[in-house]
Amino acid sequence: MMKLLINSIYKATEGEGIHIGTPQIFIRFQGCTVGCLNCDSTDTWDFDQANEMSLESVLDEVYSIAGNYPHQLKRLSITGGDPLHPKHVPAVLELVKRFKRDGFYINLEAAGTRVIDEIFDSIDFISFDFKTPSTGVKTNPELIIKLAKQYQNKFQIKSVVADERDFDAAYAAYNFVAERVTRETQIPWVITPCYDLGEDFPKERFSEIISLNEKVGGLFRVIGQQHKWIHGPDKKQI
Numbered sequence: 001m002m003k004l005l006i007n008s009i010y011k012a013t014e015g016e017g018i019h020i021g022t023p024q025i026f027i028r029f030q031g032c033t034v035g036c037l038n039c040d041s042t043d044t045w046d047f048d049q050a051n052e053m054s055l056e057s058v059l060d061e062v063y064s065i066a067g068n069y070p071h072q073l074k075r076l077s078i079t080g081g082d083p084l085h086p087k088h089v090p091a092v093l094e095l096v097k098r099f100k101r102d103g104f105y106i107n108l109e110a111a112g113t114r115v116i117d118e119i120f121d122s123i124d125f126i127s128f129d130f131k132t133p134s135t136g137v138k139t140n141p142e143l144i145i146k147l148a149k150q151y152q153n154k155f156q157i158k159s160v161v162a163d164e165r166d167f168d169a170a171y172a173a174y175n176f177v178a179e180r181v182t183r184e185t186q187i188p189w190v191i192t193p194c195y196d197l198g199e200d201f202p203k204e205r206f207s208e209i210i211s212l213n214e215k216v217g218g219l220f221r222v223i224g225q226q227h228k229w230i231h232g233p234d235k236k237q238i
């Protein structure tokens with residue numbers, strides 16, 4: 001029987017990126033080895049067997065949440081942890097197959113470390129991280145070129161930006177990609193101003209990042225994490 005490592009399954013309204021404000025059901029995988037320095041979900045890092053769930057119980061839980069709504073909530077976000085870690089890939093493929101058969105819209109939050117065609121071909125939307133220097137992790141910009149060429153109209157790049165150095169890294173990567181794709185290719189890229197755990201709302205950081213984006217002609221969309229404005233930066237499953 002297939003076992004999945006799951007941190008949590010819950011309904012919430014998307015708080016960031018271009019689908020902000022859209023209610024969906026989150027399936028959060030347990031287990032990540034990427035190691036971002038500013039990770040706000042370190043509780044998802046361990047591949048802890050205590051989080052094992054059978055495929056059937058994951059399906060049951062999602063359908064039970066979806067069924068609470070008059071027209072069913074058939075919108076999923078598969079996230080983590082790192083849902084594309086090789087240990088999770090067979091389970092993600094199986095979930096995608098089952099939920100697509102039932103007409104769900106599926107977004108996947110990818111950590112920016114790998115593109116897996118078999119999954120990306122089958123889902124509706126890919127949110128792909130470009131990791132900035134403050135995360136201590138590097139994203140290969142060639143992966144973004146591949147996404148832009150292969151998955152036009154169904155992806156966004158997301159970068160958490162803490163300061164000007166992060167912004168400059170995202171800008172350099174944007175230019176690297178733009179120079180290697182056709183002029184018509186869209187590169188939807190969202191800058192998420194960093195809002196750390198335990199921090200008061202970083203108003204000045206937001207303003208500075210908005211100004212930096214205006215100076216480069218608005219290449220990016222600057223979108224904050226709405227759920228943190230409402231509930232504070234520490235609350236989970238909201």
Ligand code: SF4
Nearest residue numbers: 032035036039081111
């Ligand atoms: S990829 Fe996501 S869960 Fe993993 S360390 Fe980075 S921010 Fe945290």
